Amino acid sequence: MIYRIGEFMSRGTSLEEPQRENASVVRWCTRSDVSPLRYPGGKRKLAPFIADLISRTTVPIKLFVEPFAGGASVAISLLEANAVERIALSDLDTLVAAFWNTVFSSRASSLADRIYDCPITLGEWKRQKDLEPQTEFDAAFKCFFLNRTSFSGSLHNKAGPIGGMAQTSKYPIDCRFNRSKLAERIIELSTLRNRVQFVRKQSYYKTLGDVRRMKLFKEEPKSIAWYFDPPFFAKANKLYHKSFVASDHARLRAATDSVPGEWILSYDDHPDARSHYGGHPGFARVNLQYTARIDSQERLVATEVIVSSIIADLRSRGELNDSAAIIQLPRRRQNSLVSIGGRSVENATQAG
Ligand SMILES: C[S@@+](CC[C@H](N)C(=O)[O-])C[C@H]1O[C@@H](n2cnc3c(N)ncnc32)[C@H](O)[C@@H]1O
Known part of the structure; x- marks a missing residue:
């Protein structure tokens, strides 16, 4: 059509x-x-x-x-x-603003490294959910991690993990977390920071x-x-x-x-x-x-x-x-x- x-x-x-x-x-x-x-x-x-x-x-x-x-x-x-x-x-939203500020900063490569290395597990999801970020970098990572591992990308407090708390669904928590592609995209975007x-x-x-x-x-x-x-x-x-x-x-x-x-x-x-x-x-x-x-x-x-x-x-x-x-x-x-x-x-x- x-x-x-x-x-x-x-x-x-x-x-x-x-x-x-x-x-x-x-x-x-x-x-x-x-x-x-x-x-x-x-x-x-x-x-x-x-x-x-x-x-x-x-x-x-x-x-x-x-x-x-x-x-x-x-x-x-x-x-x-x-x-x-x-x-x-x-x-x-503090997390969203922290994410974009980090992407368009010299810390983007550290964010990409963290995305490459982080565990993508229910345990990490729970840890991030409870975390009170002490730095903008931690807030940026929290935003990204919960966005990629929660239902519909929602950062809402009540949003659960992809695959549910029992992880019995055919879609596990890491199904939307293609770490290399996402980390590379963050590096690519960071090159636009002077604009x-x-x-x-x-x-x-x-x-x-x-x-x-x-x-x-x-x-x-x-x-x-x-x-x-x-x-x-x-x-x-x-x-x-x-x-x-x-x-x-x-x-x-x-x-x-x-x-x-x-x-x-x-x-x-x-x-x-x-x-x-x-x-x-x-x-x-x-x-x-x-x-x-x-x-x-x-x-x-x-x-x-x-x-x-x-x-x-x-x-x-x-x-x-x-x-x-x-x-x-x-x-x-x-x-x-x-x-x-x-x-x-x-x-x-x-x-x-
Ligand atoms: C519909 S979403 C934006 C989606 C975005 N256009 C996109 O394509 O992804 C609305 C956004 O407004 C933010 N928001 C809510 N109240 C706001 C306010 N008073 N001032 C600025 N942002 C606000 C929310 O945190 C949310 O990220």
Whole structure:
């Protein structure tokens, strides 16, 4: 089956030449190992769509900020494909922030060594679960280890080990822990560290304030693009250490009125997402497919809501005349044709 992401963007337009070449984004985005973390609700598959969006801004994007970083697969995909010059990451979860700060530091090779050497046993899982990390390095390892050995990659206190406490399942605790591949990927990512503006452990709100105060790109404030991927409306408290209550969702909605730069936000397609953002001129829907373990059951999470200042601008310039389109993204293991920036490229998606 053929899906055309670009069809959405070019509908109603006069199919101009692409502003910037970013076909290589697709190659990176379809790598299943973009992020060393298995993140529940990870948005790797949205990366081609986001690349397409940011290729249509009025000025090229120099800094891409992911203030709900999690597995950070969108920021990393865009960076590796040179669709953006630099990235900045933050997350309120201490372990997640410690992980990314270590990956993009000179301690990355020590982290890789530890991954090569660590025991991958239930005993180590229990030890890591109870551990109070004394250093950022220990927190980074704890994040990685529990992410690779717990159900659905969840760092939540209640998440159990893959294979269960009895380890009687056909999937043992180490089945998602290909140590050499993962360690090599961490080394590979660490080479990008001079293109990482910052990694911080803090709320998205503080990151918005920090970037505003930094006064980056004073002449071209629109050189910054933000990707907000907050905790889900539904069940997020079962997936993440740090989740949102109703007032947090409302505060984020208000914050989007004054973002310093362009922005894209994704949400699970929940009635509350539609009530907060349905009237926004940058509202659209995208079909994604992934599974999450919720209440001991594997559930399919499908449609996402996307809201973006870029979509709103395109609509206001009359370059996009649809509303609330549902966009189908490529499924795993299928060869698909994805049109990025108006140009088509072959895209063989890989298994995740
Ligand atoms: C949906 S996940 C992000 C997934 C990520 N986009 C990916 O592709 O892997 C939401 C993240 O927001 C973080 N978070 C929760 N509350 C936050 C807050 N107030 N500020 C910043 N991050 C927060 C959680 O720790 C979690 O990592």
